[in-house]
Amino acid sequence: METAAADVRAAIAAERRELADVLDGLTERQWDASSLCGGWRVREVAAHMSMGFRYSLGQTAWELARAGGHLHRMTDRLAHRDAAALAPRELAAALRENAHHPWKPPVGGLPAALGHDVIHGLDITVALGLGRRVPEERLRIVLGTVGPRTLRFFGARLDGVELRATDLEWSYGAGTAVARPAQELLLLAYGRRLPSGG
Numbered sequence: 001m002e003t004a005a006a007d008v009r010a011a012i013a014a015e016r017r018e019l020a021d022v023l024d025g026l027t028e029r030q031w032d033a034s035s036l037c038g039g040w041r042v043r044e045v046a047a048h049m050s051m052g053f054r055y056s057l058g059q060t061a062w063e064l065a066r067a068g069g070h071l072h073r074m075t076d077r078l079a080h081r082d083a084a085a086l087a088p089r090e091l092a093a094a095l096r097e098n099a100h101h102p103w104k105p106p107v108g109g110l111p112a113a114l115g116h117d118v119i120h121g122l123d124i125t126v127a128l129g130l131g132r133r134v135p136e137e138r139l140r141i142v143l144g145t146v147g148p149r150t151l152r153f154f155g156a157r158l159d160g161v162e163l164r165a166t167d168l169e170w171s172y173g174a175g176t177a178v179a180r181p182a183q184e185l186l187l188l189a190y191g192r193r194l195p196s197g198g
Helices: 005-024 042-049 057-066 071-085 088-097 109-125 136-143 148-153 182-189
Strands: 161-165 171-173 176-180
Touching: 005 088, 005 109, 005 136, 042 071, 042 088, 042 109, 057 071, 109 136, 109 182, 136 182, 161 182, 176 182
Parallel strands: 161 176
Antiparallel strands: 161 171
């Protein structure tokens, strides 16, 4: 059953506020630690998460044109630039103050917006070993975004693999079973590598 738009918006707002609280509690060393997002520290991930609030559509189009139309190149450049320009408290505040901001990725609608926040939050919390658990109702919404397009966009190579959640009823794909908690499977589906021992 499809989750009502109002419920997804509430989940997005709650996720952003909770992640802002996490960011506010980090040490300087943790801000400079590597995340699960290749080439980005926690600072760059936090800067990227708030990009949709801080850049207008026109500014984003201009930055994309400057990057030759390469979305990943643009987001990487802006994440590094903004992480250097904004203080940690500003990055945390950008999430909290925009908890109800209507930003959505170009495709995927509200579930993809929640997925953006959940996955990047996990990029931070899993890399830092914080043990944060994403609430099940949010996980279920984001699990619904997993499909061939997601795997392709994020470079997840899962041919011949069945992702099978151990903490709720969900599976995706066919082949050799990879059984893990749902939020770890989300990271795999979004092209991340789990930390060793994770």
